[in-house]
Amino acid sequence: MGLEGVEPSVFVSDFLAKCGGYAVVDGGFATELERHGQDLNDPLWSAKCLISSPHLVRRVHLDYLDAGANVIITASYQATIQGFEAKGLSTEEAETLISRSVEIACEARQIYHDKCTKDSWDFLVDGNITRRPVLVAASVGSYGAYLADGSEYTGNYGDSVTLESLKDFHRRRLQILATSGADLIAFETIPNKLEAQAYAELLEEEGIDIPSWFSFTSKDGINVVSGDSICDCASIADSCKQVAAVGINCTPPRFIHGLILSIRKVTNKPVVIYPNSGETYDAERKTWVKSTGVADEDFVSYAAKWRDIGASLFGGCCRTTPNTIRAISRILFDKSSLTLSKADM
Numbered sequence: 001m002g003l004e005g006v007e008p009s010v011f012v013s014d015f016l017a018k019c020g021g022y023a024v025v026d027g028g029f030a031t032e033l034e035r036h037g038q039d040l041n042d043p044l045w046s047a048k049c050l051i052s053s054p055h056l057v058r059r060v061h062l063d064y065l066d067a068g069a070n071v072i073i074t075a076s077y078q079a080t081i082q083g084f085e086a087k088g089l090s091t092e093e094a095e096t097l098i099s100r101s102v103e104i105a106c107e108a109r110q111i112y113h114d115k116c117t118k119d120s121w122d123f124l125v126d127g128n129i130t131r132r133p134v135l136v137a138a139s140v141g142s143y144g145a146y147l148a149d150g151s152e153y154t155g156n157y158g159d160s161v162t163l164e165s166l167k168d169f170h171r172r173r174l175q176i177l178a179t180s181g182a183d184l185i186a187f188e189t190i191p192n193k194l195e196a197q198a199y200a201e202l203l204e205e206e207g208i209d210i211p212s213w214f215s216f217t218s219k220d221g222i223n224v225v226s227g228d229s230i231c232d233c234a235s236i237a238d239s240c241k242q243v244a245a246v247g248i249n250c251t252p253p254r255f256i257h258g259l260i261l262s263i264r265k266v267t268n269k270p271v272v273i274y275p276n277s278g279e280t281y282d283a284e285r286k287t288w289v290k291s292t293g294v295a296d297e298d299f300v301s302y303a304a305k306w307r308d309i310g311a312s313l314f315g316g317c318c319r320t321t322p323n324t325i326r327a328i329s330r331i332l333f334d335k336s337s338l339t340l341s342k343a344d345m
C-alpha cells in the first residue's frame, strides 16, 4: 500500500476510521505456531518456520484473520540476516526469507479476502459487501530478540552496544521489510531508550516511506524493562514523523493501564496495546512459566477500559491465541458476550 504522500498519522487515522474507530491486532504468533506443533527451542525461535514450514506461517495468519484481526504481524520478529547466516544460510538467502515473511502475510490476506468475497462473510453496507480492512505489519524484533537469551525483557545490552552499532545491526533488514509490500513496520518489544533512538534515526536516514509503530516492554508499569522512563521512550516516538502509533506489547496486562496514562502525557499519536498473558518467560528453556499473584487470564475484559483511557489498537502478544483476539473483537465492537473464560485463552 505504501504512504504515497500520505502523512503517517493520516494513514493510521483513516485506517482506524475504516475499522470503526478501533483496530484489532493479532495475537501471539510464536504461540500459535507452537499450538500447531512447532518446537521453537532454537536461536531463530519463530523465524525458523520461515525455513521449515512457511505453510504454517500462512496458516497462523489465516487463524488470526478468521478471529477478526485488522492488523497481522509478520514472522520476521527474530528473522535477521545475522541469525540466518549463523545457521549457514547465505546473505541472499537470508534477505529472501525476510521479504518472504511479508509476502506470506500478504498471501494470507488475499486468501482471506477471496474467501470472504466468495462466502459474503464480511459486513454489508448499503447492500454492498465491504472488506474488513487488514494491514500487514512487518515485525522488527529488538536486538535482544536476535540474542535469543530473553534480553528483550531486560534491555541490558552491555557497554559495547552503542547507538551506531544498533543502527548498523537493524539497517539492512529494515530496508528489506520497508520495500517488501508491508503496510507498516511494527518495532516490537523495544526494551530501552537507546534502541528507540536508533530506530528513529534509521527511519529518517533511510527515508523509510511506510509508517511505523514503536511498541515497548515493561515489567513494572512505570518504566520500560531497562529502567528507562516510558515517557522518555514515548517522546522519542512522538518526535519521529514516520511513527504513526506508540504503545506496549509483551507486557503483563496488569501494568497496561498506568502505561497508557504515561504515554498519553507525551503524545497524541494513537496508542497500540498488545499484552502477553502475564506469564513469565524462561529464556534458557524457551518456555513460559505461570506467575503467581494477579490473575491476568481475564485481561480481555480490560480492553474496554484501555479503550476508554485512550488506546486505539488492541491485540495480544505471547501466550494469547485466536480466541483471545475473537474476544477482544467482541468487546471492542460490543458484539454479544463480554466475558472470556480461561478456556478462551
Ligand SMILES: C[S+](C)CC[C@H](N)C(=O)O
Pocket (backbone or CB within 6 Å): 042, 043, 045, 078, 144, 145, 146, 147, 148, 149, 150, 151, 152, 189, 250, 281, 283, 286, 318
Ligand atoms: C518475546 S521472547 C518470548 C522471544 C524469544 C526470545 N528472543 C528467545 O529467543 O528466547
Ligand SMILES: N[C@@H](CCS)C(=O)O
Pocket (backbone or CB within 6 Å): 027, 028, 029, 030, 031, 046, 073, 077, 139, 188, 189, 250, 317, 318
Ligand atoms: N510478533 C511476535 C512478538 C513476540 S514478543 C510474536 O507474536 O511472536
Ligand SMILES: [Zn+2]
Pocket (backbone or CB within 6 Å): 249, 250, 276, 317, 318
Ligand atoms: Zn510477546
